[in-house]
Amino acid sequence: MTQIMLINPNLKNTKYVSKVNAFILPPTSLILIGTYLKEKKYSVSIFDGHIHCEVIEDFLDKIASTKPNIIGMTVSVGQYEFVKKLGVLIKQKFPNIIIIVGGTDLANKSDTIAKTPFDYVILGDGEEVCLQLVNSITNKKQPPLIKGLISKSENKSFNKCFQAHLSDIDKYPNPDYSLINMKEYKSGLIYGKTQQSIPIITSRGCPYKCSFCVYSLSPKKYVTKSAKRVFNEIKSYIKSGFNDFWFCDDNFMNDKKRVEEICKLIIKSNIKITWHCMARVNDIREELVSLMKQAGCWQIAFGIESGSQEILNSVHKGITLKQISEAIKTVNASNIITKGLFILGLPKETKKTINKTISFAKKLKLDMAIFFLLSIEEGTQISLDYPMYGHISTSDSVILTHGNNIFVPKGLTKKYLIRKQKEAILRFYFRPNYLIRQLRKRSLKEIIHYTKAFFKVIRI
Numbered sequence: 002m003t004q005i006m007l008i009n010p011n012l013k014n015t016k017y018v019s020k021v022n023a024f025i026l027p028p029t030s031l032i033l034i035g036t037y038l039k040e041k042k043y044s045v046s047i048f049d050g051h052i053h054c055e056v057i058e059d060f061l062d063k064i065a066s067t068k069p070n071i072i073g074m075t076v077s078v079g080q081y082e083f084v085k086k087l088g089v090l091i092k093q094k095f096p097n098i099i100i101i102v103g104g105t106d107l108a109n110k111s112d113t114i115a116k117t118p119f120d121y122v123i124l125g126d127g128e129e130v131c132l133q134l135v136n137s138i139t140n141k142k143q144p145p146l147i148k149g150l151i152s153k154s155e156n157k158s159f160n161k162c163f164q165a166h167l168s169d170i171d172k173y174p175n176p177d178y179s180l181i182n183m184k185e186y187k188s189g190l191i192y193g194k195t196q197q198s199i200p201i202i203t204s205r206g207c208p209y210k211c212s213f214c215v216y217s218l219s220p221k222k223y224v225t226k227s228a229k230r231v232f233n234e235i236k237s238y239i240k241s242g243f244n245d246f247w248f249c250d251d252n253f254m255n256d257k258k259r260v261e262e263i264c265k266l267i268i269k270s271n272i273k274i275t276w277h278c279m280a281r282v283n284d285i286r287e288e289l290v291s292l293m294k295q296a297g298c299w300q301i302a303f304g305i306e307s308g309s310q311e312i313l314n315s316v317h318k319g320i321t322l323k324q325i326s327e328a329i330k331t332v333n334a335s336n337i338i339t340k341g342l343f344i345l346g347l348p349k350e351t352k353k354t355i356n357k358t359i360s361f362a363k364k365l366k367l368d369m370a371i372f373f374l375l376s377i378e379e380g381t382q383i384s385l386d387y388p389m390y391g392h393i394s395t396s397d398s399v400i401l402t403h404g405n406n407i408f409v410p411k412g413l414t415k416k417y418l419i420r421k422q423k424e425a426i427l428r429f430y431f432r433p434n435y436l437i438r439q440l441r442k443r444s445l446k447e448i449i450h451y452t453k454a455f456f457k458v459i460r461i
């Protein structure tokens with residue numbers, strides 16, 4: 002019988018987990034792939050290195066005891082070289098095991114499959130492609146010639162154009178969280194109201210093209226699950242004992258009618274849940290926010306990026322400072338927590354625009370502000386344009402940024418950016434007015450939790 006072992010090839014204490022030690026999130030992509038294969042009667046297990054592995058050899062021990070025929074690994078941002086290294090070790094010790102890899106970041110690599118230890122690479126949405134591939138392996142047939150699949154026998158290089166995209170995401174089964182032990186994960190009160198917040202993907206892609214984002218060059222079309230389907234998924238989790246959720250779509254509120262329907266279904270059914278989401282400020286409407294609050298929404302995170310209109314325009318964010326101020330005011334009025342995500346050091350940034358961003362963040366009456374430095378991701382518009390505006394500098398001493406490849410705009414230095422990031426955090430959080438507002442809005446448990454996290458971040 003075909004035994005499939007899905008692996009999250011990360012170690013305990015990888016940077017973004019260990020530095021702030023605030024959260025460990027479930028491997029959503031593996032749960033989706035695993036659920037679909039399980040529904041098709043395959044035997045599937047998920048092994049998460051984030052939870053169980055101190056060193057790379059720990060994966061080999063687990064593989065030896067699980068004895069799979071097929072290993073599927075997900076490649077998250079910054080993990081490609083590690084996954085290749087693990088692939089080589091697996092092939093040395095278990096040459097007969099077939100290795101399949103998938104994940105958004107793969108399509109941005111310029112490798113050819115022949116140079117890797119992988120037997121198959123899946124580009125784009127993996128459900129259908131993986132099922133067809135596993136069927137053919139099980140039936141000892143040639144791998145199918147389908148979009149999204151690269152086999153060892155071909156000498157193709159990875160390329161966005163080969164990505165598979167699902168158009169109907171309603172028809173897939175509700176993700177089966179019994180494939181993992183949810184108790185081993187923690188949302189850290191950053192990604193949930195409780196420690197076990199279930200991530201729900203209600204859409205794929207995004208119709209916007211912000212130049213620092215992977216969607217700026219992606220051919221992926223924006224697709225959504227229907228409101229009924231989303232509600233059905235929520236009910237299935239409630240049955241399993243979960244009532245706190247994170248709609249982790251990049252742009253949850255893009256289809257406002259759909260959000261309204263989801264909220265109405267929740268309110269009508271009288272279920273008591275809590276949830277949070279990420280949205281764009283231009284989608285905020287007073288009546289909709291009020292419905293969201295009634296339906297259990299406790300936090301909305303906004304990509305605000307900059308306090309300078311020129312910088313916002315130059316990264317094609319498609320929003321104005323006025324829209325940002327109005328949206329935050331509206332959401333604050335409904336007593337939903339507002340979280341602003343900023344980037345310091347975008348192309349064309351100067352000392353003046355960075356200071357503008359910090360002052361703007363303070364003026365907005367946000368409940369939380371996170372100041373990232375720009376890490377240039379492969380496959381984004383910025384990754385092509387950046388040499389015109391500055392250079393990349395590697396650093397290990399950067400906080401709240403996963404990649405080490407920090408962008409430094411012309412006229413600024415890495416040291417200056419790191420100093421400004423800490424200054425931004427201090428100036429935003431150390432204000433009497435801010436602290437008084439938070440004491441009124443947050444529970445004692447949350448205040449203690451965030452204070453601890455704050456000091457951890459500041460000490461780095």
Ligand code: B12
Binds near residue numbers: 031033109123125200
């Ligand atoms: C949740 C999340 C996180 C969580 C991680 C949670 C986790 N458990 O891994 C946190 C907050 C920690 C995080 C951090 C970062 N993230 Co993030 N994150 C997301 C988010 C919002 C949802 C991920 C998700 O669950 N997607 C849903 C699943 C269904 O999609 P998927 O993962 O692509 O999986 C499908 C396919 O890729 C494929 N597949 C994937 N794995 C496998 C494995 C096999 C075997 C097969 C067959 C198929 C397959 O099939 C899946 C189903 O179709 C996405 C945006 C989004 N909506 O996708 C961004 C996103 C993935 N993150 C992104 C980035 C840039 C980052 C950071 C680098 C940010 C930063 N600078 O710090 C860090 C990197 C950390 C890391 N090592 O991954 C980018 C990735 C860009 C890229 N190059 O691909 C995204 C796309 C956001 C964006 N719009 O730019 N992130």
Ligand code: SF4
Binds near residue numbers: 210211
């Ligand atoms: S940054 Fe947000 S709004 Fe912009 S393209 Fe990416 S997901 Fe869409």
